Amino acid sequence: MEVIKTSIEGAYIIKPRIYGDERGYFFESFSQREFNEKVAPIEFVQDNESKSIYGVVRGLHFQYPPYAQSKLVRVVRGSVLDIAVDLRPESATFGKYEAVELSEENHLQFFIPRGFAHGFAVLSDEAVFQYKCDNFYAPQSEGAIAWNDPDIAIDWQIPSDKVVLSAKDMLNRPLREMMETLKAVEWNR
Numbered sequence: 001m002e003v004i005k006t007s008i009e010g011a012y013i014i015k016p017r018i019y020g021d022e023r024g025y026f027f028e029s030f031s032q033r034e035f036n037e038k039v040a041p042i043e044f045v046q047d048n049e050s051k052s053i054y055g056v057v058r059g060l061h062f063q064y065p066p067y068a069q070s071k072l073v074r075v076v077r078g079s080v081l082d083i084a085v086d087l088r089p090e091s092a093t094f095g096k097y098e099a100v101e102l103s104e105e106n107h108l109q110f111f112i113p114r115g116f117a118h119g120f121a122v123l124s125d126e127a128v129f130q131y132k133c134d135n136f137y138a139p140q141s142e143g144a145i146a147w148n149d150p151d152i153a154i155d156w157q158i159p160s161d162k163v164v165l166s167a168k169d170m171l172n173r174p175l176r177e178m179m180e181t182l183k184a185v186e187w188n189r
Helices: 032-038 175-183
Strands: 002-005 012-015 019-021 024-026 046-053 057-063 071-077 079-086 097-103 109-112 116-122 126-133 142-144
Touching: 057 079, 071 079, 071 097, 071 116, 079 109, 079 126, 097 109, 116 126
Parallel strands: none
Antiparallel strands: 002 012, 012 109, 019 024, 046 126, 057 116, 057 142, 071 109, 071 126, 079 097, 079 116
16 A cells, blocks of 8 residues: 555545456455554554545544544545544644545545544535544444535535535534633643
């Protein structure tokens, strides 16, 4: 696998080696040994999958410590614009985001470490999205940022009148309203 640095420290794009012939293709989607050597020593404990239609925006979600999660995400059908927003106040890229298009054609994966909010927008008619997490889901530690936070200014590549949100995500607040809480967070615990 090839590991590609992004503009935000700790977030990486993973490009697997694809072996194709007239029958189709094969690739190793995950190797614990290679991931630990090339990206970070992480033990993933939970795999999740979602299916969504065009225009769905899920996010921007995170969990507060001690339940913070690193994620390794990929698309097995369709395409999404995947977003990671840096929530680490001490980081030079705090409040900045990285966007990566993940699709069944490009087979790219995106590693998002603890200390980031994560979300994605479905660009195809539908998408099946998979992700590995290094900590279990803990609803009592959920946090979220508004998908349309004007200070972050994410271009989701979907017209705003076509965006489909959950009732819960419609209530998410802008990052600036969470600053005091985030300043006290130790993401690596």
